[in-house]
Every structure is written in C-alpha cells, then in structure tokens.
Amino acid sequence: MPVPNSLEIRTTTIVPPLVMAPMAGITHNPFRVLVEEIGGCGLFYTEMLSAAAVANESPGRSFYLQNHLKHTPLFYQLLVYEPSQVAPALEKLVKCNCQGIDVNLGCTAPPIMKKGGGLALMLDFERCSKTIRELRSLTELPLTVKLRLGDRADWDYLGKLCRMLEDRGVDAITVHGRLKADRFKRPAKWDFIEKVKQMVSVPVIGNGDVTDSQSARMMFKETGCEAVMIGRAAVTKPWIFREIASEIWPEIFPHKETVSYRDIYERYVKLIKKYLPEERQLGRLKEFTAYFAQNFKFGHTLWRSVQNASSVEESLEKARLFLEHHSKEIVSTTKQT
C-alpha cells in the first residue's frame, strides 16, 4: 500500500502525515517554531499540560499556552485527573490558537499516575470514558488521545478501551507501542499498533522508535497507521521531518538549502531568548543540548560544557567553540532569519 501524503483529523488536514510527539520540557513554543521553520512536520503537540493548571493560566501571557506557529496545526495535550477539570481548561484553550485537544493516556511518571492521570486514566475505564464524553460534548475541535499499551499485554482491555474511545467520539488515536514496564529499554511493539489499527476505524498515529525515513516507511507499512509520530529523534535532529518528508514525498517537499549544526543551535538559542521567560531559558537549553549532542562522536564534550554553564550566553559560547569543528552542512531546509 502506498504511503499516504496527508491525513484528515476531523476539520484539520495534516500534510505530511508526520507528527512531532508531545515531550515535557522539550516541545515548547520556541522548539516548535524551530521545527516548523525547517519544515516537514504536519502536526505539533504541546508538552503535557495539567488541565487544572491550564484553568489558572492566562492565555495571552503563559509561555505554556503560547503558539507562534505560522501554518502548522497545534494540538494541546491535557493531563486530566477528573472529568470536572475539562471545562475550565477548555475555556482557556479556545482563547489560544488551538486547533485540537489531546488527552494524555500514557504518562507513567509516578506522581502523575498517583493522582490518576496518564496511564492511570487509561486503566480506569469509567473515568476515562466520562472524561472523553465530557470533552466531546464541549468541543467541536479535533479530539485525540495518546495511549500506551497498558501495564501488561491485555488485548481484551485494549480493544474494549479503543472501541469506547471511538464510540465516545475521539477523532484519532496515537499508540505509543510500549507497556508501562518497557520504558525505553525495549524496542517499541509495532505489532500492537497494527492490532489497534485493525480494531478501530478512526485514524491511528503510530509512535515508537522512528529515527529516519527507512523506519518511518516501515512503520507505515508494517502497522497500516495513517501518520507517524516522532519523539526523541526529533530533539536530536530537529530537521528529521524535513529529511523524511523530502525522501518519501519529494514532489511536495523538495530539497531547498542546507544549514549547519551551528545554524540550528544558534537559531534555537535565539528562539528561546525571544519566547521563554529568562528563568526558563537555561534549563530548556540544557535539556535540548543533551539530545542535540548525540549527533557527534564526542558529543559528551558539548553536553558537559553546556551542563556546567551558568548562563545562556556562556552555553552558546561553549557550544560555538565545539560546533566550529562540526560546521558540516546537514540538511535541506526552509531556514528563515
């Protein structure tokens, strides 16, 4: 079967069907802007946002809620503990440039599960059902969920849950092919993604271990998913969507110009300085650098020097010294200044 070149989720068209995964501390507004500038990503998600906290945020001022994407849709991912948290959060989100809502049904962090969010919500059938019903009754925006496979391999539960989600009106289901205990130690189980695909008629977004165009093609082919979501590899290589898109859909995403590692890093720094409050900039830069450094054989040198820096300027200076030796051109982009 040929790889599709777009996906419709309710009212939203996603071109190409490559999606950036929600990642706490990473997929903030400036990082999303960087990836959009490079191109090739058809849909973005925010990092997970506690519904209770969103209700108290100010859409015009909160850096968690800001959205400066120019033309790519952004879905806001909510961490919900109780269905009653949904309405006040939605009231805020409709005042943002929000094109869709996603519910986190996969987070396994103990403090979140203890409060009943993430995977704990997925495993509580009734509460999950009420949450989705509440959301669907309140919004016409595209509504998606992102789930893991569960705490153990239980096809019956997974099937029952996915059918319930579909009946309650979700417009797409993202499946991260891992059980709770898998963490990132074991490879993602793509056969589960395929199984979910066979059980539901809404689009399925496959997620787990896609790192290049070959693995993206394989995921489309082996699972039958309608879109591929990429997480960690997109932080290491913010150009990965562009690279995959120009290999799979060259007529829509031709190669344009090339940029260097240094260009990408400097642009990231410029964007976090523009959009994030000062007290958040250094922490976010360090998190990004931990992934970005994986591009280089001696990347730990870059990582360590930025980890030890006490300001964004010092980090940038140290990174420049390292990147001078790695100015190799890397990718075709639609780089903007």
Ligand SMILES: Cc1cc2nc3c(=O)[nH]c(=O)nc-3n(C[C@H](O)[C@H](O)[C@H](O)COP(=O)(O)O)c2cc1C
């Ligand atoms: C640092 C980090 C933060 C993450 N935060 C979230 C999150 O906020 N919401 C979520 O649904 N998944 C989160 N995830 C999981 C990713 O969205 C994705 O499912 C996972 O990384 C597997 O995809 P990959 O193999 O392409 O990395 C996070 C993963 C990482 C590595």
